[in-house]
Structure formats: structure tokens, C-alpha cells
Amino acid sequence: MSNGTKTTGKKRGNLAQAATLREKVQSKENKIIRAAYEIFVARGYAKTTISDVASKAEVAEGTVYLYFNNKHALAVAVLAAFYQRLTAGARHGVASRASTEDRLSFLAEHHLQTIIKERRLMEMLASLDRDIDNYEGSEIYKMNRAYVAVFDRVLRDGVERDDIDGSISQWVLRDMFFGALDYAMRTMLIKKSRRNSIDQVVSDLVRMIVISDREAAMTMDKRLSNAAMRIERAAARMEKIASVTK
Amino acid sequence: MSNGTKTTGKKRGNLAQAATLREKVQSKENKIIRAAYEIFVARGYAKTTISDVASKAEVAEGTVYLYFNNKHALAVAVLAAFYQRLTAGARHGVASRASTEDRLSFLAEHHLQTIIKERRLMEMLASLDRDIDNYEGSEIYKMNRAYVAVFDRVLRDGVERDDIDGSISQWVLRDMFFGALDYAMRTMLIKKSRRNSIDQVVSDLVRMIVISDREAAMTMDKRLSNAAMRIERAAARMEKIASVTK
């Protein structure tokens, strides 16, 4: 129940046959998910009927309920596939980039581009689990955690490298990042803009999170520490002189 | 239809009587809205039934439909009242504050506090008009514009006063601000935190938007730079003395 997808009881322990059978079941499940995805994306959650999904998947309504406990579970399955793609894309992009700035820019653009393309799924995300109270532990929560973890790691690395101001709490930065992108998506869809705006949001956002004046700060640091060292040495010498002179 | 509330045909142009009647109608409408508000807040949009609302408002189901075209319109009416309060509160608070920082802090805290208390309404907001395509021109869009305008004015003033970096586009700052608060609300409700977190989000957020700190950092830079120079000169002098003395 906590996991809405049903595991159709299929225990027969036979050889090649079993594999084929399971594949058959898999493929039917996928067929339903794919059909559901298309209709959800086209019409949104509320306006999608199970009978639409069933006929698109070429099964009877009842069959859908053999694979998913209810409409909600079906939606969660569709969203799980979505998160899979999203997270995989994010991980891959981050892995192939070195600097904090590049990584954040990539994550921002990747997120924005994806949620624009599949905005209906984002709406579903909003209308499904918003029952906050028992949100922790939900399927969607876990998937979201896994995705956000990619960002969190980049952030933590960034703070360690002094690319990001460590005095601002990370969860606020996270909410700011994704919140901004989410809202920006809506703004961009309402107005007709597009390409330009994506670049703008991404660069503005990254600019606010990353400390770009770092270099200047570093050399300043060096100067100060050098100066301090020299003063200490000079002081030591003066002490020696003074003690001798005395 | 675009405005879902029905104007019950009441044209009779008479004197005091007419006023009384209109008041009666008004008050019944308000009674329904208030009933709807309570049930929406308690159970959310999907789980609220018209018959619940009707019985709470002490009218028949059909009567609800004399005042509102459908459930959606009823929800919009409830949200309109909500936005009214929200916007009024925001305007009032801003008017009584002078500095950009104070104003933004107030707006952030006011927004956060309100959406935490009435989070179900925010969920409704999410699940209702997310049909982006014909969002412009919708009731909710206009109310939202009016509310956001308060923030926009503060921002514009801030840029003029050089409290805010004018090179970051305002709409991005806006989306960042409200997006961050929206997401922060969810984070705070999922985790149990509360009071402390509100302060933290507010201060972090304002700190990232307002330059004053950055300005301080700028002058700090200069100060540090000056200090470093003076220390270096002093060190040089001391070295000279030391070497001469030797």
C-alpha cells in the first residue's frame, strides 16, 4: 500500500518460461505507464480518466487496477520514471564538470529545461503529495531526496572549496535554487519568452549563489598573512635587539 | 464565466429596501464563502464536497450553485478573500517601514507566516489554475499580480537607492524570493522546525538580495586592503630599522 504498484503474484519457479512470462508482465506494466504518461502529460491529472488510459494501453479498465492500486499509484509510477530520468541526467552532467559554477549552471539549466518540457508532470507533482502531513516516507519524497542529493553534494563541495558562502544555510540555498527555477518556469510559460530567459535565470541565480570575488579575497588573505608574518619576525628581531641593548 | 461568481439578478431600483436586500444577498454569499473557507482549509480542495459546504452554510446544495458557477469558482472566491488579506497586510507593513532591508524582511516574514498558517489554500492555488495556458487574464492571475506588485515596488525603490544590484533582472529576483519562501514553507512543514527557521530563511534571503551587506563587504575590502598596506609599510620600516641597528 505504501508502495502502490502491485506485485502480481507469479511464483511459478520454472526456467526460461518464467523469464518470458515476467517480461510479458513487465512489458504490460510499462505499456500502461507509457499510456498513462502520454495522457497525463496531455491533459493533466484531474482530466485524465482511467478508461482513457486503459484504452490507450489496449487493456480493460479493470486490468489497470491489477497493476496499480489506484489512480494515484499510477501517477506515482509515471513520476518515478520521470525522476529517474531527471536524476540520471543531473548526475551525469555534474560528473563531467569540474567547477562549482559550471556544475550549478548545468543543474539549473537541466532542471529548467526539463520542467518546462514536462510541466504537466510538475503540476501533477504539486497536486498529488501536497498532503504534507504524511509526506515523509512517501514514494515521491524519496525520489525527490535522491534528486536533490545531487545538488546538495555540489553545494557542499562548493562550500569546502570556498566557492559558496558557508554562512548561509544549505537548505535555504536549496529551496532558493529550486524555488526560483520552479517559479521562473511559470513566469516564462506565461510570458512567451524562452531561450534568452533561461540563460538569464541560470546566470543570475548562479551569480547570487557563487562567490565570484574569491580570487580577490584570496590574495588579500595572502597579503595579510604575509604581512603578519613579517611583522612577527620583525618584532622578534626587535625584541632580540632590545634585550641585547639593555 | 471568466468571472465565476454569479451576479444574482437583482435590479429593482428601490430605496432603503434594495440596500437591505443586497446586504442580505451579500451576507449569504459571504456565509457560503466562509463555510467553504473553513472546509477547504480543513480538508483541502479534493476532499471538500459541495454538500459539506452547503450544510455548513445552512443552505441547500443547489443554492451554492446560485452564487457560484461551480466548485472551482467557489474556490476562487475563497482565494480572492485570502489574497485580499495578504495584499492588505503586505501594503500596510511596507508603508510603515523605511529601509529596503526592513521592508523585504517584513514581506518575507509576512508571506511565510501567512502561507504556513493557510497552507491548504496554497495547495489549492497550486491545484487550480496551474493550467498555465490560459492563465493570463484569470481571476487568480490578477490577484496575484496585485500582491506581487507590492514586492515589485519595494524592489524598484531598492534598486534606485542602490540597495539592490540592478544588474540582476527583477523578475528573477521576484521568482527567487517567492519561490524560496514557497519551498521553504514545505521544508519547514516536513521537518518540524518552525520559529528559528523562519528567522533564518528571512535573514538569509534578504542577505542575498540586499547589497548593504555586500556594500559592507566592499568597504571591508577596502579597509582590509588599507590595513594590509599599512601593515606592510610598518613591517618594511621595522625591517629597515632592524637591519640598520644590526
Added chain:
DNA sequence: ACTAATACTGAATTGCGCTCAGCGTCGTCA
């Protein structure tokens, strides 16, 4: 008091999520 207009009612209609009694298919065994 009578009439017309308006407000209100709640039973009936409709649409959709979900269930379940029964059907068809296929592997197994005598």
C-alpha cells in the same frame, strides 16, 4: 389578498474511480 418575480430546494442526472463475478488461456497430469 392576489400576482409576479425572485430565491431556494433537493431529487434526479451524469461522470468517474474502483470492484468483482465470471470468462478465456495455458500448463500439467492421468
Added chain:
DNA sequence: TGACGACGCTGAGCGCAATTCAGTATTAGT
């Protein structure tokens, strides 16, 4: 080969909630 059992699949039917509308109650005007 034919019968049996298991299991996936089917779609008519149930219940619930939004919405409608034919009829009833209330009010205003004369």
C-alpha cells in the same frame, strides 16, 4: 487427448460527488 486448476483479464455495475432543474417558498408591489 481431455480434464483440471491457476491465473490474468474483462467490463458491467456500485457508490460517491459535481451539477442541473422542475417545482416550492418567499418577498415585493398593487
